[in-house]
Amino acid sequence: MDKDNRNICESKIFEAIYNAHAKDIRRFLFYKTQDLYKAEDILQEVFIKLWDNCNKVDYDKVKSYIYSIANNMFLNEVKHQKVVQNYGKYNKIESTNESPEFIMLEKEFLEKLESTVATLPEKQREVFLMNRIEKKKYKEIALLLDISVKAVEKRMHQALVVMRKEIGNV
Amino acid sequence: MENQNLHSNEETFLAQWLEGNLTDTELKKCISEADYNAYLKLRKGLDALDQLNASTEDTFNKIQQKIANKKTRIRKLYFVRWSIGVAASIILLFGLFSIFTTDLIIHKTNFGETKTISLLDGSEVILNSKSTITFNEADWKEDRQLTLDGEAYFKVEKGSAFTVNTNNGSVVVLGTQFNVNSKDDFFNVVCYEGKVSVNSNSLDYILLPTNSFRKINGSSSESSTTQLLQPTWIDGESTFKSVPIKYVITALEDQYNIKIDSELIDDSIIFSGSFPHKNLNIALITVFDALKIRYNQKEKRKIKLRY
Numbered sequence: 001m002d003k004d005n006r007n008i009c010e011s012k013i014f015e016a017i018y019n020a021h022a023k024d025i026r027r028f029l030f031y032k033t034q035d036l037y038k039a040e041d042i043l044q045e046v047f048i049k050l051w052d053n054c055n056k057v058d059y060d061k062v063k064s065y066i067y068s069i070a071n072n073m074f075l076n077e078v079k080h081q082k083v084v085q086n087y088g089k090y091n092k093i094e095s096t097n098e099s100p101e102f103i104m105l106e107k108e109f110l111e112k113l114e115s116t117v118a119t120l121p122e123k124q125r126e127v128f129l130m131n132r133i134e135k136k137k138y139k140e141i142a143l144l145l146d147i148s149v150k151a152v153e154k155r156m157h158q159a160l161v162v163m164r165k166e167i168g169n170v
Numbered sequence: 171m172e173n174q175n176l177h178s179n180e181e182t183f184l185a186q187w188l189e190g191n192l193t194d195t196e197l198k199k200c201i202s203e204a205d206y207n208a209y210l211k212l213r214k215g216l217d218a219l220d221q222l223n224a225s226t227e228d229t230f231n232k233i234q235q236k237i238a239n240k241k242t243r244i245r246k247l248y249f250v251r252w253s254i255g256v257a258a259s260i261i262l263l264f265g266l267f268s269i270f271t272t273d274l275i276i277h278k279t280n281f282g283e284t285k286t287i288s289l290l291d292g293s294e295v296i297l298n299s300k301s302t303i304t305f306n307e308a309d310w311k312e313d314r315q316l317t318l319d320g321e322a323y324f325k326v327e328k329g330s331a332f333t334v335n336t337n338n339g340s341v342v343v344l345g346t347q348f349n350v351n352s353k354d355d356f357f358n359v360v361c362y363e364g365k366v367s368v369n370s371n372s373l374d375y376i377l378l379p380t381n382s383f384r385k386i387n388g389s390s391s392e393s394s395t396t397q398l399l400q401p402t403w404i405d406g407e408s409t410f411k412s413v414p415i416k417y418v419i420t421a422l423e424d425q426y427n428i429k430i431d432s433e434l435i436d437d438s439i440i441f442s443g444s445f446p447h448k449n450l451n452i453a454l455i456t457v458f459d460a461l462k463i464r465y466n467q468k469e470k471r472k473i474k475l476r477y
Contacts, residue, residue, distance in 0.1 A: 019226075047230075048233055103214050113212070113215045113216065153181075153182035154181050156185035157184040160184040160185070164208050164212060
């Protein structure tokens with residue numbers, strides 16, 4: 001790679017770095033924040049900061065750079081939240097940021113879920129992905145696969161049962 | 171009826187629930203508490219994964235927008251820098267002015283007046299009548315240099331070279347006492363103490379105590395003249411030795427603020443002697459009686475000479 005390709009300040013290189021790492025950073029931030037909106041916000045901040053420092057960051061070290069920026073920004077956010085919560089305490093304001101039925105989505109859980117989807121029996125996975133990824137209604141799927149809606153629903157149901165088994169008790 | 175309905179959906183109710191056709195509470199009735207919680211988490215996890223795997227393009231557009239907005243802010247910053255630059259240039263210009271416009275100090279004496287001037291380094295200058303010295307106070311410490319027109323007696327403190335520039339040449343010393351008289355084409359330097367270097371017409375002359383250098387009308391001579399410790403004019407008397415009378419007449423004019431008409435006499439006669447600064451009559455008598463020149467004061471301050 002010649003030096004020009006390594007210049008992060010070049011918008012094409014910057015975009016390539018973004019495309020290569022954005023999803024992973026977002027996921028990394030989601031594991032930490034458990035909040036997709038916060039993850040999105042911090043993701044933006046991370047890449048804005050990378051752009052600001054594009055001259056100072058070595059292309060070879062960009063991955064570890066953006067991860068540590070992401071982590072630091074997450075910690076700052078936590079610190080800020082603590083201040084907000086303390087303020088709330090002292091001012092006797094009931095803070096109900098999180099619903100009582102809050103469900104923690106651990107990194108391990110999500111990874112397990114993903115791998116389970118990948119190992120579903122072919123017929124189930126086909127329907128499952130068409131529904132989840134392509135956002136198709138059961139009726140549409142039935143039409144496309146030339147099977148009954150009931151059959152689609154059965155496969156969907158089975159897929160969920162398999163996943164429930166694979167994941168075990170949570 | 172309800173049970174039957176549920177039973178008929180036994181193999182599909184999870185699909186119904188995921189699609190939103192079955193509510194959470196309805197699902198809760200069908201399955202165990204543990205299963206219910208597990209399925210809730212499963213659904214949430216699937217939703218999260220959908221979102222996590224979704225395209226990040228929108229976010230990238232937002233980032234680019236924010237960066238673009240930032241750039242305008244950077245431009246504002248450049249404006250600040252630009253104005254700082256203007257301010258700095260102005261300050262620089264003022265600085266250059268203060269360097270190049272010199273703090274010229276001018277001391278001037280009028281008719282019959284003498285003036286003692288102390289310089290920054292402790293040196294002393296006594297100016298005789300109708301004389302001017304000019305020097306730069308700002309760089310006096312680095313460069314002791316002054317310009318003289320007329321006559322002055324210098325007591326120079328030791329230090330770097332002390333230069334007296336005149337129209338007739340320059341005098342350089344290190345620390346000494348000497349007298350410089352430079353009037354029109356008359357140039358006379360007398361050394362009283364130390365060593366004086368005179369440069370005139372690109373020739374150097376070294377004067378030791380009691381030595382004097384004189385240049386009249388372009389021709390220079392070096393001679394040992396004075397036995398005095400300091401020039402007589404400081405004590406109120408001008409002394410001349412073998413000087414053409416016309417320079418004595420100029421000295422008289424400067425001293426007493428008079429006009430002397432010497433058209434009728436030969437103004438190159440050599441004169442030796444002195445005249446006092448306090449009394450014009452005595453001065454005229456001492457100078458002109460000795461040369462057998464008659465004088466009369468036609469009007470006030472105008473004297474005509476004749477044989």
